[in-house]
Amino acid sequence: MSLTHEVLNQSPPFADVDLFALDTALAEAVAANGGAGAGRELSEFGRHWGSAVMAERGRLANENTPKLRTFDSKGNRRDQVEFHPAYHELMAHSAHAGLHNSTWSPDGRPAGKASEVVRAAKFYMAAGVETGHLCPITMTRASVAALAVQPDLLNGTMPVIGTRAYDPTFAPWPTKRGMTLGMGMTEKQGGTDVRANMTRAERDGSAYRITGHKWFMSAPMCDAFLVLAQAEQGLSCFFMPRFHPDGSVNAIEFQRLKDKLGNRSNASSEVEFLGAYGELVGEEGKGIRTIIQMVQLTRQDCAIASVGLMRSGLAHALHHVRHRSVFQKHLADQPLMRAVLSDMALHVEASIALVMRLCRAFDGAPVDANEAAYMRLLTPAIKYWTCKSAPGFLYEAMECLGGNGYVEESILARHYREAPVNAIWEGSGNVMCLDVLRALSREAEAATGILQRLAEETHGLPGAGEAMAFIGKAFRRPDAEGVARLAVEKLALLAATAALNQISPRHSELFATTRLAGNHGGMYGAVDLPPDDIGRLLDRALPQ
Numbered sequence: 001m002s003l004t005h006e007v008l009n010q011s012p013p014f015a016d017v018d019l020f021a022l023d024t025a026l027a028e029a030v031a032a033n034g035g036a037g038a039g040r041e042l043s044e045f046g047r048h049w050g051s052a053v054m055a056e057r058g059r060l061a062n063e064n065t066p067k068l069r070t071f072d073s074k075g076n077r078r079d080q081v082e083f084h085p086a087y088h089e090l091m092a093h094s095a096h097a098g099l100h101n102s103t104w105s106p107d108g109r110p111a112g113k114a115s116e117v118v119r120a121a122k123f124y125m126a127a128g129v130e131t132g133h134l135c136p137i138t139m140t141r142a143s144v145a146a147l148a149v150q151p152d153l154l155n156g157t158m159p160v161i162g163t164r165a166y167d168p169t170f171a172p173w174p175t176k177r178g179m180t181l182g183m184g185m186t187e188k189q190g191g192t193d194v195r196a197n198m199t200r201a202e203r204d205g206s207a208y209r210i211t212g213h214k215w216f217m218s219a220p221m222c223d224a225f226l227v228l229a230q231a232e233q234g235l236s237c238f239f240m241p242r243f244h245p246d247g248s249v250n251a252i253e254f255q256r257l258k259d260k261l262g263n264r265s266n267a268s269s270e271v272e273f274l275g276a277y278g279e280l281v282g283e284e285g286k287g288i289r290t291i292i293q294m295v296q297l298t299r300q301d302c303a304i305a306s307v308g309l310m311r312s313g314l315a316h317a318l319h320h321v322r323h324r325s326v327f328q329k330h331l332a333d334q335p336l337m338r339a340v341l342s343d344m345a346l347h348v349e350a351s352i353a354l355v356m357r358l359c360r361a362f363d364g365a366p367v368d369a370n371e372a373a374y375m376r377l378l379t380p381a382i383k384y385w386t387c388k389s390a391p392g393f394l395y396e397a398m399e400c401l402g403g404n405g406y407v408e409e410s411i412l413a414r415h416y417r418e419a420p421v422n423a424i425w426e427g428s429g430n431v432m433c434l435d436v437l438r439a440l441s442r443e444a445e446a447a448t449g450i451l452q453r454l455a456e457e458t459h460g461l462p463g464a465g466e467a468m469a470f471i472g473k474a475f476r477r478p479d480a481e482g483v484a485r486l487a488v489e490k491l492a493l494l495a496a497t498a499a500l501n502q503i504s505p506r507h508s509e510l511f512a513t514t515r516l517a518g519n520h521g522g523m524y525g526a527v528d529l530p531p532d533d534i535g536r537l538l539d540r541a542l543p544q
């Protein structure tokens with residue numbers, strides 16, 4: 001009670017909930033893609049990450065941003081980054097749940113079974129609470145795929161990467177209980193075009209001395225980085241630890257931290273290497289081929305996180321409109337709001353079905369050529385579509401909360417600022433489209449097989465045949481680059497329709513009707529869904 005008025009008609013906090021139990025679409029997508037036995041584990045995770053305590057840690061880690069401590073009080077270089085304790089808590093909880101390593105067996109081989117699907121479900125829920133800290137988590141997980149080409153390094157690091165301990169002490173990685181890894185590719189003159197990297201690597205005995213800069217290198221308190229640099233045979237990948245094997249601090253100097261739109265809990269540095277110690281990973285001259293193994297996995301995580309952000313936005317919006325009345329009626333009962341939210345719920349149903357289908361492909365790829373082909377062709381298409389759709393989706397979710405959505409206390413404002421980065425890093429939108437074209441030309445037979453399978457899985461659904469015909473024609477055009485966005489978006493929509501069809505044929509039909517046969521136009525709610533379907537979609541999206 002304030003002095004002048006009673007606080008009325010505001011929604012209670014959306015906290016202390018089980019993020020898994022409330023998310024029917026997630027549970028069904030996990031089960032349909034091999035993770036049926038993980039319900040209890042995921043519910044435990046969902047309750048923990050859905051707690052008010054974790055939400056508060058997310059807020060604190062973003063409001064109290066990391067600080068670069070370049071020097072100590074006597075002028076000695078420190079090159080360390082200080083984080084708020086809430087950030088360390090988030091890291092510890094993610095590490096404890098194995099988000100940074102659970103898809104690997106202790107020797108660094110893929111863990112198999114449904115480890116990708118189950119981890120993705122956790123990553124998605126964590127992303128809906130706090131996304132910034134997941135940057136070092138995803139890079140650590142992904143680095144193992146690149147280290148795999150260098151068995152001595154992999155064998156050395158896996159016992160430390162493989163623990164579920166988070167150890168933020170500034171110490172040489174072999175002495176630590178757990179470690180994190182980052183990556184340094186982007187330079188001032190080019191991020192997409194890493195061939196233009198100017199950083200040099202000179203042989204020094206069995207190791208290398210690396211000199212140059214990186215314009216973006218996130219999570220600088222990682223214990224080691226996979227870095228690209230020019231060696232005698234060309235662009236090569238190096239393992240660069242924060243400490244030299246002799247115990248001294250490696251010659252890595254941070255210039256400053258980026259002042260970013262979002263992603264505030266995560267530090268992103270500009271850095272110089274002054275003859276820094278590095279060990280070759282893979283062969284000289286094969287740097288891109290080596291590091292792309294890592295990037296494939298971080299791209300997968302960009303897609304998962306984007307869908308996690310959208311799901312969180314939808315849940316917060318639905319929760320709010322069920323408590324907020326306008327003109328004596330709950331917003332949740334106003335036909336136009338129902339049209340908007342059910343359309344958004346349909347988008348999330350399709351997105352989660354699609355990313356979980358992709359994660360099944362990651363699970364199966366090591367032993368199944370078809371799954372490997374699905375993964376190769378669709379990872380860039382799915383990263384493109386999910387990451388591109390997230391900012392617009394979150395803007396709409398924010399608007400459902402009216403003014404409350406726009407202010408910093410609201411998680412929607414944070415999610416909205418966070419969302420665009422997933423489309424930019426790990427290969428921006430156009431680069432993803434070009435990568436789909438590359439897969440189609442270099443692995444034509446495998447890619448054509450995947451297109452045929454999608455055609456079969458969506459056969460008879462509204463607009464599916466036309467979409468497939470369009471895709472086939474567009475990709476064959478000599479000027480395919482110019483229409484690649486159109487074709488890649490249709491490919492992602494078609495794959496989403498197929499993935500959803502395995503879980504909920506009715507939702508797949510609605511999705512195809514509005515997205516493939518109809519012209520969705522990008523505004524949520526500008527569709528004409530049957531009232532029964534609207535009710536079902538809203539009930540599923542957030543059971544009351």
Ligand SMILES: Cc1cc2nc3c(=O)[nH]c(=O)nc-3n(C[C@H](O)[C@H](O)[C@H](O)COP(=O)(O)OP(=O)(O)OC[C@H]3O[C@@H](n4cnc5c(N)ncnc54)[C@H](O)[C@@H]3O)c2cc1C
Pocket residue numbers: 182183184185186189190191192193216217218219260263268421424425426427428429430431434
């Ligand atoms: C918060 C943040 C953290 C980051 N952290 C890291 C990190 O830890 N390590 C790291 O190495 N990098 C990091 N990056 C850098 C990021 O990966 C690059 O910004 C990204 O790859 C794009 O490179 P660029 O900025 O040089 O843009 P450019 O390569 O100049 O691209 C600009 C635009 O042109 C488009 N484009 C490129 N080529 C083509 C083409 N042939 N046809 C049509 N369009 C094209 C791209 O899609 C993009 O939209 C980070 C970036 C951000 C924002």
